[in-house]
Every structure is written in structure tokens, then in C-alpha cells.
Amino acid sequence: LSDRLTSVFSSLRAKGRLSDADIDATCREIRIALLEADVALPVVRAFVAHVKERARGSEVSQALNPAQQVVKIVNDELIEILGGETRRLRLAKTPPTIIMLAGLQGAGKTTLAGKLARWLREQGHAPMLVAADLQRPNAVQQLAVVGERAEVAVFAPEPGNGVGDPIDVARRSIDHAKRQQHDVVIIDTAGRLGIDQELMRQAADIRDAVRPDEILFVVDAMIGQDAVTTAQAFMEGVGFDGVVLTKLDGDARGGAALSVRHITGKPIMFASTGEKLGDFDAFHPDRMASRILDMGDVLTLIEQAQKTFDEEQAKKMAGKLTSGDGFTLDDFLEQMAMVQKMGPIKNLLGMMPGMGQMRDQLNQIDDRDLDRIAAIIRSMTPGERAEPKIINGSRRARIARGSGVSVTEVSSLVTRFFDAQKMMKRMAGGLGIPGMPGSGG
Ligand code: GDP
Ligand code: MG
Numbered sequence: 196l197s198d199r200l201t202s203v204f205s206s207l208r209a210k211g212r213l214s215d216a217d218i219d220a221t222c223r224e225i226r227i228a229l230l231e232a233d234v235a236l237p238v239v240r241a242f243v244a245h246v247k248e249r250a251r252g253s254e255v256s257q258a259l260n261p262a263q264q265v266v267k268i269v270n271d272e273l274i275e276i277l278g279g280e281t282r283r284l285r286l287a288k289t290p291p292t293i294i295m296l297a298g299l300q301g302a303g304k305t306t307l308a309g310k311l312a313r314w315l316r317e318q319g320h321a322p323m324l325v326a327a328d329l330q331r332p333n334a335v336q337q338l339a340v341v342g343e344r345a346e347v348a349v350f351a352p353e354p355g356n357g358v359g360d361p362i363d364v365a366r367r368s369i370d371h372a373k374r375q376q377h378d379v380v381i382i383d384t385a386g387r388l389g390i391d392q393e394l395m396r397q398a399a400d401i402r403d404a405v406r407p408d409e410i411l412f413v414v415d416a417m418i419g420q421d422a423v424t425t426a427q428a429f430m431e432g433v434g435f436d437g438v439v440l441t442k443l444d445g446d447a448r449g450g451a452a453l454s455v456r457h458i459t460g461k462p463i464m465f466a467s468t469g470e471k472l473g474d475f476d477a478f479h480p481d482r483m484a485s486r487i488l489d490m491g492d493v494l495t496l497i498e499q500a501q502k503t504f505d506e507e508q509a510k511k512m513a514g515k516l517t518s519g520d521g522f523t524l525d526d527f528l529e530q531m532a533m534v535q536k537m538g539p540i541k542n543l544l545g546m547m548p549g550m551g552q553m554r555d556q557l558n559q560i561d562d563r564d565l566d567r568i569a570a571i572i573r574s575m576t577p578g579e580r581a582e583p584k585i586i587n588g589s590r591r592a593r594i595a596r597g598s599g600v601s602v603t604e605v606s607s608l609v610t611r612f613f614d615a616q617k618m619m620k621r622m623a624g625g626l627g628i629p630g631m632p633g634s635g636g
Contacts, residue, residue, distance in 0.1 A: 213261045218250045221265035225488075232487045233419035234450035238457045246272055258504035263497050270484055270494060277456055277463065278480030284464070285436075287408045290378040291323075293369065295405065297398050297433050298413035299425060300386035303441035303467055305334070307413055308383040309341035310467065310475035315379050316347055323377035325368040326351040327361040327401055330385035338383055345472055348377065361385065361397060366404045382407070390425060395432030402433055410435040411464065414455060417442050422451035423458055430459050441467035444474065449486045524580040527612050528572045567600060571608050574598040583609055 222243050229239045246269050256264050286292045294311070296304040305328070312322040324342045326349060328334040335351045342349035350368040352359035365382055372380045384401060387394040402410065412435040414422055429435060438455055443466050452463055463483075468474040485494050572580060574597030579586050586594070586609055595602045 213250060213253065213255050213264060215251070217261040218247055218265055221262045222247055222250075225266070225269050228488055228490065229450065229453070232448035232450035232453075232489065234487065235420055235423045235454040235458075238423070238454045241457065242272070242276075242453070258501045259497060263493070263500065266488075266490060266493055267497050270488060270490075270497075273453065273484035273487060274480045277452060277478075277483050279456075279462070282437075282462055282464070285408055286379075291369065291372045291380045292378065292409070293380045293382065293405050293407040294409045294411060295382045295384065295398075295402060295407040296411050296413055296439075297384055297429055297435060298386055299390070299415070300331075300388050302386060302413045302415045303439075304328075304386060304413045305337050305341060305383050306470065307411075307439055307441065307465075307467055307475075308338065308381050309345040309347075310472050311465070312342070312347040312379075312381055313345040313472050314475060316345065320379050321377050322379040322381055323348045323350055323368070323372050323375070325349075325365060325380060325382040327365045327368075327382050328385040329359050329361050329364070330387075334383075334385065341472075348375070362400045362404050365401045369405055380405075390428040390432075395428070398429075398433045409437060411437050411439050412455075412459075412461070413439045413441060414451060415442050416440045416449050416451050417445050417447045419447065419451060420454075423454045426455045426459050430461075435459075435461060437462050437464040439463070439465045439467060440478065444468040448489060449483055452483050453487055522616055524572050524575065524583055524612055527615065528569055567598075567604070568608060570598040571595075571600060571605055583612055 225246065226239055226243050229242065230236070234242070246265070249272065250265050250268050253264070253268060255261075256267075259267060284292070284294070296308060298304050308324050312324055315322045324338055324345075324347060326335045326338045328338070329352065339349050339351065350364070350371055352364050361384070368380060368382070382401065382405065384398055385394065410433065412426065412429050414425060416422075418425065426438075438459070438461050440449070440452055440455075440463055443449065455461075456463055463478045463480075466476050466478045466483075468476065485491055488494070571594060574594045575586070579590060579594075586605075591602050591605045591609075595605045598605075
């Protein structure tokens with residue numbers, strides 16, 4: 196796939212504008228990549244259409260070639276969709292927090308129950324596992340082993356009473372948890388090999404009996420396209436609040452993640468990556484996006500191209516800084532925005548003799564500050580920005596009105612600017628700064 200993309204890139208590289216043809220060509224490759232990753236076709240269609248629209252409206256980036264830019268949009272969009280509304284586990288106001296696991300047999304529910312329990316225990320909780328899977332003969336035993344490994348309590352029906360009633364077990368487990376001061380209850384339920392009515396009814400009955408704070412739908416990332424029908428069935432039959440993707444240690448490209456997220460709108464909360472208790476992590480949308488796209492090299496390239504571009508901008512600015520005179524309020528604003536966005540110029544400044552003070556000043560700016568400064572500068576005329584000396588009392592009052600700040604704030608900004616300019620003039624007078632364009636004369 197990467198080979199194909201490279202050829203698309205080289206044919207597009209020379210152009211400066213993002214045309215419909217550029218977008219279409221790249222999107223054809225994206226479409227294939229998504230299908231190869233097992234993303235369901237309707238989801239692929241909707242996603243690609245969405246990306247095309249965004250790409251069309253987007254400004255042409257100076258840092259990237261058109262194909263790279265489209266890939267970047269795709270990647271950003273994937274991360275956004277996969278990560279949109281990510282959230283932590285919701286803990287109940289009055290304990291215990293009840294978490295119910297639902298999913299097909301073999302999805303990894305019981306394994307996950309242990310992982311989740313251990314993870315919670317490590318965070319200072321006192322979780323309890325509940326064996327509400329009474330379908331398979333050794334399911335209770337399996338959970339007992341998992342509980343032992345995770346070093347957490349397990350609530351199970353007493354042996355010897357024949358087949359117990361999972362709804363009754365779930366209900367009784369909550370009272371038990373309260374008595375034993377367990378603050379989180381994790382209910383492991385039965386699954387079937389396929390979607391079936393009885394399974395859904397049982398899960399729904401358990402849900403109604405215990406009213407969980409979180410129902411997590413556990414789905415095997417390896418099942419690919421089937422993830423969509425399974426997710427839909429569980430959505431309708433039981434309903435759920437979050438998704439856990441399992442078996443991400445396998446070679447599945449993880450299209451299931453995008454499909455399930457797209458179809459159900461529910462957040463993917465955790466990722467399971469192996470059979471051991473520690474093979475468990477919060478879900479990382481960025482990792483998933485690059486896994487689905489399978490364009491690691493391309494993404495790295497894009498990142499590098501952007502970084503280089505940013506560094507060049509920073510150097511250009513540093514050049515202007517050291518010459519002092521050409522430094523305007525627009526530059527001041529741009530420079531602060533840049534400092535805000537990334538580190539390089541701060542480091543650059545730190546290396547220049549006498550710049551320590553300037554760097555300290557820059558370090559003090561926070562986001563809100565920057566917004567206000569931007570508002571003030573944007574309320575100035577171009578003439579005032581280029582020649583701040585002309586900003587007298589009445590101009591200050593006008594600028595203050597225009598930007599919704601006090602006159603004092605406008606004055607303080609102008610003073611800050613003059614300080615910065617003075618400092619730079621002083622430096623420009625004779626300091627040769629190695630490797631700095633525009634410095635030393
Ligand atoms: P359940 O039927 O939903 O309770 O699924 P289980 O927890 O019993 O898991 C089914 C099988 O998948 C077991 O052999 C697990 O060891 C295995 N398994 C579960 N999660 C993972 C995972 O993230 N990675 C891998 N490789 N295997 C897993
Ligand atoms: Mg199980």
C-alpha cells in the first residue's frame with residue numbers, strides 16, 4: 196500500500212494547490228486502506244465523503260504537499276472520531292459503582308474483568324468480581340482463577356445447587372458488595388457464539404436487576420466486519436455506554452474500532468492487548484488511527500515536514516528579532532503565538548546571550564493572556580501596528596473599546612512591546628550570534 200501511495204505522492208508533489216483531482220486520487224488510496232483494515236463499507240463511504248469535504252474547504256498548507264495534506268486531514272479526522280468524547284469510567288456517587296460486561300463468547304470479557312479489577316485495585320479501589328456467567332460449566336471456575344491472579348474478591352453462586360440463576364446472583368452480589376465495602380462491582384456475563392435472543396434477554400434482565408453505572412461492550416478486534424452487526428445487536432438488545440476492544444495484540448488492523456465508534460457513537464474506553472492481566476491500557480486514538488491507516492512512514496514524514504517548516508519560521512522570526520528595528524506589533528503577536536505553540540524559539544532565545552530576560556517574559560504568557568493580546572493588536576490599524584509610537588491617548592481609548600479591554604491593558608501591552616524592542620535593539624548593536632540569519636550586521 197505504501198508503494199502505491201508514494202507514487203500518488205510523486206505525481207502530486209509539484210503542485211501547490213489542493214485540487215479536486217488531488218483529493219480524489221488520495222482518497223481512493225485512503226478508501227482501500229480503510230477497507231483493508233476491515234472498516235465496514237458504509238462507514239468507509241461516510242468517512243471518505245466527510246474527509247473530501249473537509250479537504251476541499253481547507254487552506255493549502257505551506258509545509259506539506261497536497262497528498263500529504265489529505266493524509267494528514269484523514270489522520271486528524273480519524274483521531275478525532277476515535278477519540279471524540281473519550282472519557283474515564285464513571286464512578287457512582289454512592290458506591291458501589293456497578294460495571295457490567297457484555298459481549299459475545301470469546302470476546303474476552305472474563306479476561307477483561309480481571310484486568311479491570313487489577314487496574315482499579317492499583318488505583319486504590321476495592322473491586323469485586325461477580326460470576327454471572329453460569330452458561331458454561333467452567334466459567335465460574337475461570338473467573339475464580341482470574342480473581343485470584345488479580346488479587347480481588349470474587350462473588351459466585353454456591354456450588355452444588357445445580358445451575359444458578361445469573362440474575363439472582365447479580366442482584367445478591369450488590370448487597371454483598373455493600374456489606375463488604377467493595378466500592379466497584381464488575382459483573383462478568385455469559386456470551387454466545389452468535390447473537391441470539393436468549394442471550395440478549397438474559398443480559399437485559401441482569402441490567403434491569405442491578406442498574407449498572409457502566410455497561411461495557413467487549414468486542415474482539417479480530418472479528419473485523421462482524422463487529423458492526425454485533426455492536427448493533429448489543430446496542431439494541433442491551434445498550435451500552437462504552438466499548439472495550441480486545442486482542443489488539445493480534446494482527447488485525449483494527450477497522451472494527453472505527454466501525455463500532457461510527458455506528459454506535461459510544462466511546463472506546465480501553466484496549467486489551469494480550470492474555471496476561473497487565474496487557475491492558477486506556478484506548479489511544481492516535482495509535483489506533485495510524486494502525487488503521489497503516490501509513491506509519493507517511494505519517495512520520497508528515498510530522499517531520501511540519502516540524503522543519505515550523506523551525507524555519509522560528510528562525511526567520513529570530514532573524515527579525517535580532518535586527519530590532521523591523522520588529523512590529525504584528526511580529527510581536529506572531530512570535531508569542533509561536534512560542535505558545537511550540538518550544539523551538541524559546542530554546543533559540545535561551546542560547547542567545549542576553550536573551551534570558553526575554554525568555555522569562557515569554558514564559559509568563561498564558562493562553563488567555565495571548566487571546567487578549569491578540570484581540571488588542573487586532574483592534575489596531577495597520578499603521579499603528581507598524582509604528583506603535585503613534586498610539587496616543589485617544590487611540591488607546593479606541594483600541595480598548597474595540598477589543599473590550601481597559602485602557603490600562605492597552606497601555607501595558609504597548610509598554611511591554613517597547614521593552615521587548617529596546618532589548619532587541621541593544622542586542623542587535625554588535626552581538627554576533629552564530630548561525631542566526633540577520634544577526635551581527
Ligand atoms: P469471554 O468468553 O468473553 O469471557 O472471553 P475470555 O475472557 O474467556 O477470552 C477468550 C479467549 O481469548 C481466552 O483464551 C483469552 O485468554 C483470550 N483473550 C482475551 N483477551 C485477549 C487479548 O487481549 N489478547 C489475546 N491475545 N487473547 C485474549
Ligand atoms: Mg467469560
